[in-house]
Amino acid sequence: MKTEKRLGGKTEEEMYGVLKLPWIPPEIREDQGEVEAALKNALPELVEEKDIRGDLHVHSDWSDGRASIEEMIKAAKKKGYQYIAFCDHSPAQPVANGLSIERLRKRRKEIVRARKKFPDMSILAGTEVDIRADGSLDYPDEVLAELDFVVASIHSGWKATAEANTKRLLKAISNPWVDVIGHPTGRLIGQRDPYEVDIEEVLKAAAKAKVAMEIDSHPDRLDLKDTHARRAKELGVKLVIDTDAHHVDGFDLMRFGVATARRGWIGPGDVLNTLPPKKFLAALRPRPDGKKRL
Ligand SMILES: [Zn+2]
Ligand SMILES: [Zn+2]
Incomplete structure (x- = not known):
């Protein structure tokens, strides 16, 4: 039946309304169950950049970063973050100026000094430690x-078989000091395929051990990718979204990680670094020595 009657279309919400559906965010319009969820009024709340309260994977000029500890803290503060x-x-990355144990301890002294200078910022002395071929750290x-x-x-060494890579990651997850697995599939978009790995096994082990999985926001990585992030959520794995920043501008990459998370139906409650500092620290895997982290 032809009619001149306007049904809607000034806004997207109006069009969805005609179809008796709530508005579906563009990032999840992938025919992956979103229409069914919308019909049940069960669309997920999606994480936003403003929910992020800290960056949990940044490099300084102690290794291959191009900014000092202090410069990075200032840049994080500018983003409104409460922790970094x-x-x-680690030493296995000599080209990235990986830190010897001695230099790691020296860096800690600088971080402790910075804490005094920036008392409103929780500054964690962390590492991106290499997982060796045998899974040891x-x-x-x-x-x-x-x-x-x-x-x-x-x-x-990621050219190994799926079995070997999976074993390697499972061993790393079983180390009780590990909080997060960084860029878990190793892909470099347009340069390198992800390594062969049984991601399902890895995610299940991470859920059990309370190890978080990273969404690395660097546009070359976006790793975990959206579908893996969604599966992680289904299995009860917590995520962190971070930038892997190597200089002060690197903090701005957060939006790409957030966009990847949104495509994976990830909400603020699934992401550890949306929590305020104390809650965030309490939500991490319990330390084997029972000590407080800061
Ligand atoms: Zn890395
Ligand atoms: Zn890194």
Whole structure:
């Protein structure tokens, strides 16, 4: 039947209204169950950039970053953040100026000084420790115990079989000092495919061990990708969204990680770094020594 009657269309909300549906955010218009969820009024709340309260994976000029600890803290403050974790590389990354144990301890002194200067910022002395080929970590446990926060990542040898890579990640997750697995599938968009890995097994182990999975916001990475992030959420894995910033401008990449999370139906309640500082620290995997983190 032809009619001149206008049904709607000035806004998207109006069009969805004609279809008796609530507005569906563009990021999840992928025919992945969103219409069914909308019909049931069960669309997820999606995380927004303004929900993010801290960046948990940044590098300083102690390793391969291009800004000092202080410059990075100032930039994080400008973003309105309440906490930051310095996760410089470990010795297995000599090209990235990975920190010897001695330099790691020296860096801690600088971080402790910075805490006095920036009392309104929770500054975590962390690491992005390499996961070696056999799944062991590039610092001994007693050194990891000196840190406030541990991201463990694979940076080499990823051409191994899915079985070997999965075993490697499972072993890292089983180390009780590990808080987060960094860029868990290792892809570099347009340059390198993700390594072969049984992501389902890894996510299940992470859920059990209370290890968080990272969404690395760097546009070359976006790792975890959206579908893996959604699966992580379904399995009860907590996520962190961070930038892997190597200079002060790097903080601005957060929006890409947030966009990836949104495509994965991730809400603020699924992301640890939306929590205020004390709650965030309490939500991390309990330390084996029972000590407080800061
Ligand atoms: Zn890395
Ligand atoms: Zn990094």
